[in-house]
Amino acid sequence: MAGCRSGLFFLTVCAVSLLGANAEIKVVIPVGKLFTYELMRETFQNDFEPLSKLYAGRLYDDPMIFKCNRQNFPDLPEWLRFTQRHPYDNGFLYGTPTTPGKSIIEIYAINKRSYETARHTLVIKITAGDMLPYQAEFFLKLREVEKVLPPSVQDEIKQDLQKLWNTQALEIVNISNALDRGGRVPLPLAGHYEGVYVKVGSEQYFSDCLQRVLTPEHQKQCTAGAKVRVPGGCNFCSIPSNCITWCKTELFDLTKEQPTPPPPTVGSGILEAGGDFEPPESPPSRDFFPDYIVTVIVPLILAVILCLLLAYVMFGRREGVEKRNARTNQIQLYHHQTIHGNTEELRDMAGNRRFPPPLSTLPMFNSRTGERAASLRSDSPTIPFIMAQHDPYSDTLPRK
């Protein structure tokens, strides 16, 4: 505990709050009736706050989440379910036991503000009881399971159904979320609810209103998808959200139920003696030699042949290569001679010309303006070479 410190005063506080944190709650419930247990956030809040702080007038309302499991088991018993919508809501344990026995449930509350935890233990003793022979299940379309589980709401619903059944001897047998029975998650809009199934049971046979559900015309109406109104003063819902969906109403007459089939006969669990274990024959041995030839030897031979071929081409035909080289040299020599001869010839022809050579062949000739700069001596150190080039825009544009 975070609040536990040394000192006599704190020691007593710790003892008290430790007792609180390990509170053990005992309940006795009969088989076949709905059990609900509300995990009150307030109760756990007291465990989280050292009493000294509480007396100082500071009250917290911390978000909390709960983890519930059967003692020494990872999960809850099969018949028990847990629900909590939001860390600022109370949690609920609910379900209907079907066999007598005892369940120890560990409840861990985790404070989402301080991340402290508190542990409570719930000991549920289930006593034998009879299943109510006549049961009916109703669907409340405009409900969510957490809103139905508080005892006051359960009573409201029960009162409406007592009127419908026309008897006071009515017990709620089961309450379940429609989502647990294949229902769809509703749109996150106002007026859309998950839906809740409420099962009630009684010793008394179904009332006339209820028996209407069994009639063929009602079933025909329902399969046709029409909005079924059950007339004759059978609508008893005082609050719209507690109104039942008639077409999803189901009646169960447990007295007519077929006796459960006899359980399969269980043997002694020991195999009868008879013969020794005979291992299966080992499969026939397989000859891998052809596979070896195909995968190893053939590629190897091919590789050797290719290797030899390459070696022959590289080294065996060396003579031929030399011969070809000699021929190439001859051809190159011939080309050289002809180029040389042609140049000589061209020079002779140029020497015999009477016209002056074209301007473009002269040095320092500006091809754009046709100006000759031959008078400038390019070897003179005082005149930069670049001046020979004339800028056509230099006359029109002012220089800066």
Ligand SMILES: *[C@@H]1O[C@H](CO)[C@@H](O)[C@H](O)[C@H]1NC(C)=O
């Ligand atoms: C109660 O409803 C739940 C959910 O549909 C179901 O699994 C469970 O068997 C029901 N219990 C009884 C006793 O009918």
